[in-house]
Amino acid sequence: MLVLIDPRSAPEAFLHGRHLRRSLDAAIYLEGDAVFPLSLSHESACRVLEALAERYHAADVHSIVVLLTPEMAPRASEVAFWLLRRSTDRAYILRASDGPAQPEEWGLWAAERVRRDDEKIRLKTWKPDVPRIQTQHLLLTAPTPEQTEGYYHDIVGTTMFDTLCWNGPASVEELWEYDQMALRRFASGQAAPAHFAIIDRKTQKRIGGCSWRPSPMGPHRGDIGYTISPAWQGKGLGKQAVGALVDWVFSIRRPFRIEADVFVGNDRSRRLLTSLGFTLEGTCRCRESKAGRPVDEWLFALRREEWESRRSDAPASYPSA
Ligand SMILES: CC(C)(COP(=O)(O)OP(=O)(O)OC[C@H]1O[C@@H](n2cnc3c(N)ncnc32)[C@H](O)[C@@H]1OP(=O)(O)O)[C@@H](O)C(=O)NCCC(=O)NCCS
Incomplete structure (x- = not known):
C-alpha cells in the first residue's frame, strides 16, 4: 500500500x-x-x-x-x-x-x-505511452493484466523454454512484474530496452513477447529476443512479430545493427531470422547455460543497410511511436 x-x-x-x-x-x-x-x-x-x-x-x-x-x-x-x-x-x-x-x-x-x-x-497510476505496432494479425504493445494471466497459463510447464535462457515465470505475479518493469523502461526514454507483448488482434489473446535490448556499449547495436506460445507456433506469427519489431527498432531506435543469439539446433528461429534477412555470423561455443549444461549459440545480425534495401514490403504502422 x-x-x-x-x-x-x-x-x-x-x-x-x-x-x-x-x-x-x-x-x-x-x-x-x-x-x-x-x-x-x-x-x-x-x-x-x-x-x-x-x-x-x-x-x-x-x-x-x-x-x-x-x-x-x-x-x-x-x-x-x-x-x-x-x-x-x-x-x-x-x-x-x-x-x-x-x-x-x-x-x-x-x-x-x-x-x-x-x-x-484511490489514486489511478499514470502509465507511459507505449507504442502500438500493428501487423496484419498482431498487435505489439503493453498487455492488460488479464492478457498476461491467460498467457501465463498457456506457457507454464510447456517446451517453449527449452530453447530460451529463461526457464519461465514462477507465478503470474512474476510475469506481471516483468510487464511493469517494461513499462518503466518505456518511460525511461529512447536508450532503454523495449519489451512488447504480442497480442492476436482477432481474439485479443496474448500469444507471446518480444524485446529489443540495446547493448551496454551503447544503443548503436543491441539484440532481440522473441517467443510465441506453443499453441500459436508454426503459423507464420513469429515471423510477423519479429519482422515488425525489427522495422520498429530500425525506424525508431535507429541502431547500426540488430543481433540475435539462437541456441544451436533451433532451426525454426534460424529460418525465421534468415528469411528476414539476418546473416549467420558465427557459432559461439559454450556461450550460455541451460539446466547447468553449456549451450552453443549461433550469432545472427542484420545491418541497417541490409534492412533498408530489403524493405519493399508494406511497413508496420506506429501510431504512438
Ligand atoms: C522461434 C519462434 C519464435 C518462431 O515462431 P513461429 O511462429 O513458430 O514461426 P513461424 O511460423 O513464423 O515460422 C518461421 C520460419 O520457420 C519455418 N519453420 C517452421 N517450422 C520449422 C521447423 N520445424 N524447422 C525449420 N523451419 C521451420 C517457417 O517455414 C518460417 O520460415 P518461412 O517464412 O521462410 O517459411 C517460436 O517457434 C518459439 O517461440 N519457439 C520457442 C522459443 C524460442 O525458441 N524463441 C527464439 C529464441 S532465439
Whole structure:
C-alpha cells in the first residue's frame, strides 16, 4: 500500500505525515524535501523513487507513506507509478488541507480512510505511452493484466523454454512484474530496452513477447529476443512479430545493427531470422547455460543497410511511436 500526501495549503503537513505513518504503522515514511534535493527535475526525482522502490521491494516492504513536495504533488500519479511494484498494491492520495486541522486527528482520520479502502482517495497510476505496432494479425504493445494471466497459463510447464535462457515465470505475479518493469523502461526514454507483448488482434489473446535490448556499449547495436506460445507456433506469427519489431527498432531506435543469439539446433528461429534477412555470423561455443549444461549459440545480425534495401514490403504502422 502506498499513501501519498499532498502538502499544499497545509503549512505543517510534515506533522500530518508523521501522524499518519504512526496510525498506519507504515514501514517507510518519506518526506519529499528530505529525499529529493530541490534542484532535481521531476524526471530525476522519479529516477530516485525508482531506485528506492527497487530496494523496498527487495526488502519486502509493503506499506509506504510519502509526503510529496508542492512541486511533485500535481504529478502524484506518476510518483505512484515509479513506486509501486506488486499487482496487489493500491495507491491513495490525501490532501493535508482536508479533514481535521489537528495533525494527530488528521492522522487517525486519514488512516481510517485508507484502511477502509475509500475509493474517493484511490489514486489511478499514470502509465507511459507505449507504442502500438500493428501487423496484419498482431498487435505489439503493453498487455492488460488479464492478457498476461491467460498467457501465463498457456506457457507454464510447456517446451517453449527449452530453447530460451529463461526457464519461465514462477507465478503470474512474476510475469506481471516483468510487464511493469517494461513499462518503466518505456518511460525511461529512447536508450532503454523495449519489451512488447504480442497480442492476436482477432481474439485479443496474448500469444507471446518480444524485446529489443540495446547493448551496454551503447544503443548503436543491441539484440532481440522473441517467443510465441506453443499453441500459436508454426503459423507464420513469429515471423510477423519479429519482422515488425525489427522495422520498429530500425525506424525508431535507429541502431547500426540488430543481433540475435539462437541456441544451436533451433532451426525454426534460424529460418525465421534468415528469411528476414539476418546473416549467420558465427557459432559461439559454450556461450550460455541451460539446466547447468553449456549451450552453443549461433550469432545472427542484420545491418541497417541490409534492412533498408530489403524493405519493399508494406511497413508496420506506429501510431504512438
Ligand atoms: C522461434 C519462434 C519464435 C518462431 O515462431 P513461429 O511462429 O513458430 O514461426 P513461424 O511460423 O513464423 O515460422 C518461421 C520460419 O520457420 C519455418 N519453420 C517452421 N517450422 C520449422 C521447423 N520445424 N524447422 C525449420 N523451419 C521451420 C517457417 O517455414 C518460417 O520460415 P518461412 O517464412 O521462410 O517459411 C517460436 O517457434 C518459439 O517461440 N519457439 C520457442 C522459443 C524460442 O525458441 N524463441 C527464439 C529464441 S532465439
